[in-house]
Amino acid sequence: MANRPLRVGGVEPFSTVDFPGHLAAVVFCQGCPLACGYCHNPDLIPATADRMLDFETVLDALAARQGFIDGVVFSGGEPLGQAALADAVSRVRAMGLAVALHTAGTSPALLERILPHLDWVGFDVKAPFAGYHGVTGVAPAGTKARESLQLLAKSGTPYEVRTTVWPERIDAAALRSIAFALTQIGVSRFVLQECRTPDRRTWPGECALDDTALMAELGARFQDFEVRRAQN
Ligand code: SF4
Numbered sequence: 001m002a003n004r005p006l007r008v009g010g011v012e013p014f015s016t017v018d019f020p021g022h023l024a025a026v027v028f029c030q031g032c033p034l035a036c037g038y039c040h041n042p043d044l045i046p047a048t049a050d051r052m053l054d055f056e057t058v059l060d061a062l063a064a065r066q067g068f069i070d071g072v073v074f075s076g077g078e079p080l081g082q083a084a085l086a087d088a089v090s091r092v093r094a095m096g097l098a099v100a101l102h103t104a105g106t107s108p109a110l111l112e113r114i115l116p117h118l119d120w121v122g123f124d125v126k127a128p129f130a131g132y133h134g135v136t137g138v139a140p141a142g143t144k145a146r147e148s149l150q151l152l153a154k155s156g157t158p159y160e161v162r163t164t165v166w167p168e169r170i171d172a173a174a175l176r177s178i179a180f181a182l183t184q185i186g187v188s189r190f191v192l193q194e195c196r197t198p199d200r201r202t203w204p205g206e207c208a209l210d211d212t213a214l215m216a217e218l219g220a221r222f223q224d225f226e227v228r229r230a231q232n
Contacts, residue, residue: 003084003087004082004083004084005054005055005056005084006027006029006055006082006084006085006087006088007029007030007031007047007048007052007055007082007084008027008028008029008030008052008053008054008055008058009028009029009030009043009044009049009051009052009053009077010028010044010051010053011025011026011027011028011053011058011061012025012026012028013025013061013065013069014068014069015073018073018075018100018102018122019071019073019098019100019119019120020120022069022070022071022098022100022120023068023069023070023071024069024070024071024072024073024098024100025061025062025065025069025071025072025073026072026073026075027058027072027073027074027075027088028041028044028075028076028077029044029074029075029076029077029078029079029081029082029085030044030046030047030048030049030052030077031044031045031046031047031048031076031077031078031081031082032044032045032076032077032078032081033078033081033106033138033141034078034104034106034126034136034137034138034141035136035137035138036126036135036136036137036164036166037135037137037166037168037169038164038166038168038195038197038198038203039198040196040198041076041077042198044076044077045077047081055084055088059091059092059095062092062095062097063095066095066096066097069097070097070098071097071098071099071100071119072092072097072098072099072100073099073100073101073102074088074089074099074100074101074102075101075102076102076103078103078104078106079101079102079103080101080103080104080105080106080107080110080111080148081106081107083110085110085114086110086113086114089101089114089117089118090117093117098119098120099117099118099119100118100119100120100121100122101114101118101120101121101122102121102122102124103121103122103123103124103148104123104124104125104126104136104141104145105123105124105144105145105146105147105148105149105152106141106144106145106148107144107148108144108147108148108151111148111151111152112151115151115152115155115157116155118157119157119158120157120158120159121152121157121158121159121160122159122160122162123148123149123152123159123160123161123162124161124162124163124164125145125149125161125162125163125178125182126141126142126145126163126164127142127163127169127170127174127178128142128174128177128178128181129142129143129145129146129181130142131169131174131177132145134169135166135169135170146181146185149161149182149185149187150185153185153186153187159189160189160190160191160224161182161187161189161190161191162190162191162192162193162228163175163178163190163191163192163193164193164194164195165192165193165194165195165207165208165209166195166203167195167203167204167205167206167207167208168203168205170195170208171206171208172208172211172214174208175192175208175214175218176217176218179218179221179222182222183221183222187222188222188223188224189222189223189224189225189226190218190221190222190224190225190226191225191226191227191228192209192215192218192226192227192228193228193230194207194209194227194228194229194230195207195230196230200230209227209229215227
């Protein structure tokens with residue numbers, strides 16, 4: 001089968017917040033096998049879209065920015081949904097740029113293949129691994145996420161795990177369950193992210209992030225713990 005180019009839904013030319021310690025461009029991969037109830041990028045969920053960018057053109061643009069950026073983040077959508085990611089990572093590294101990945105760990109096999117070539121990973125844990133269906137609509141995604149995270153934790157590649165605290169599904173019990181699983185895997189850095197509606201308003205309902213005792217309890221389990229409030 002001929003190699004297919006990476007399907008790209010968009011590019012953010014400069015970011016200071018998506019790749020710690022780097023000024024990076026963000027490449028948003030087109031397509032995601034999940035359907036999170038709070039998704040802010042629904043246009044990136046279909047495998048293809050009318051307004052996709054040609055990957056060779058994206059690479060040319062990245063090459064032109066060398067000296068202004070020192071890294072590239074593959075984000076989504078879900079980058080691990082495309083086998084072409086492996087070649088894309090290699091080509092960006094060959095340009096002398098550091099590479100980061102944002103992922104929900106949907107393909108342990110592909111993650112294992114590219115892990116040696118990654119400088120940092122932002123890993124989304126969507127729910128307790130046994131409860132992925134309620135958040136993502138895809139029950140087996142929890143098993144794959146756990147397997148991917150186990151590979152990442154063993155790899156030595158720097159990473160953080162983050163969970164978006166969606167008030168409709170992620171309550172105190174869910175957070176305790178996630179935290180317990182993460183400690184079993186050996187995760188040291190855990191970030192809880194505030195969930196906003198797609199139009200950036202506070203999500204209705206009780207948010208576990210407002211429970212200061214719970215935050216202290218969870219924080220005590222990790223070497224590095226952060227509550228990341230949404231920017232207005
Ligand atoms: S993994 Fe990300 S892009 Fe995919 S549905 Fe969930 S929030 Fe949206």
